[in-house]
Amino acid sequence: MTCIREVSWLTIALESTLPREVEEKYETVIGLEVHVQLLTESKIFCGCSTKFGADPNTHTCPVCLGLPGVLPVVNKKAVEFAILTALALNCEVSNFSKFDRKNYFYPDLPKNYQISQYDLPLGFKGSIIISVDGEQKRIGVRRVHLEEEAGKSIHEGSDIMGSRFSLEDYNRAGIPLMEIVSEPDIRSPHEAYIYLNTLRNILRYIGVSDCKMEEGSLRCDANISIRPAGSQVFGAQTELKNLNSFRAVEKGLEYERVRQIMALERGEKVVRETRHWDEGKGVTMPMRSKEEAHDYRYFPDPDLVPMVIEREWVEKLKRSMPELPAEKRDRFMREYGLPEYDAEFLTESRALADFFEECARKYKDPKAVSNWMMSELLRLLNSASKSIEESPVGPGHLLSLLELIDKGTISVRIAKEVFEEAFKTGKMPTEIVKERGLIQISDESELSSAIDEVIQANPGPVADFHSGKEKALMFLVGQVMKKTRGRANPQVVNRILREKLSRS
């Protein structure tokens, strides 16, 4: 009953935004816990494959099935990925680390405990710089640690409560997960969204995870509380679960923010609880208290030897670190003279940045490269639902196209068509231009007769031009372009037209 009443007043509250004087009374405090699946070939404590989509329970062994008497051995690559992440997030890297058992019973966890890290994470005291409306803001990173993924339960029927039985698939059990916990430095749902984007870009750059939220390789839980503006004391927080996309994080947090402020405004207390974001209804609901029992009774895993992290190894990883998105963005602005907007866009993914840079190094006008990428290439990729990695055109295609425009072989209008065809077929622009006879006509004698015909056929616009209407000239140029199927060089047409009209 409480839920239903709660939803009805909230719906009313959320339809209108909070009055400014109410907004100004409070401050929002958000912290995010992000879980990412690491891109290792094998699981974290055994040699089983991490490949997705195999038949249930085919990627299992006594270790990840939790059979008695087995000994887990840590996957060095997973530790390396976690250290690399810690370094990329400006964390300190522990000299000494260990694994702990987080004890709880759930059918997808056959050992009855999950191997995780408790008091000695691999990385701690880090930060991420996010850019909020043009301003840089530092968000603290409390910890980076490793843990194992649990199996997957498939409940018969539509929901767990009505199920007669559940099926367990342990292919997922033991896949390495990395948890990244932020400090409660995030001040709005929008900042939370930017933080996630920035974090995802960094993780993709260093190649530790593909961070596909829709495929579950990146998951996020959020803590949110409200306190009087200026206060240093935290309010009671709620934990939000089931945030399945970056937008859901922003929307769920916004709902929760308003809900908590409204409760405080009415003199009520915010209850510390875990809430579930219902995307369809657009509301958060309290989860059953059974699911919030946090008494895990951690203790060190006696089967796994503690890890001594050698400084030499950390230094080596530091040296192998690729240029990160923020550095690359600044360099693009400096080196290629790009505006911040372009630089930000082009450095969002490494593949996009590489594409740009390969062209920009060989071409005189980097801004033109950026323009083509941000408009035409992006449009074609979006309409084909392809990522830049899957793009049928490469830097070579764009370079060849730009050269054809520069040499006056094709007009910009034709270039767009050629680019589209290159995207469809993968053919080089030079080849397309040759095959389809698209070479621009700049030859005056060839254009002259077409221009004469247009002048003859359009006495109205010609008269308009003579009476001083510049727009009429544009119309006539357009007619010549049409007549030559877009192949005429517009600058040349413009010039000859003016000459001819001034004589007539």
Ligand SMILES: [Zn+2]
């Ligand atoms: Zn295994």
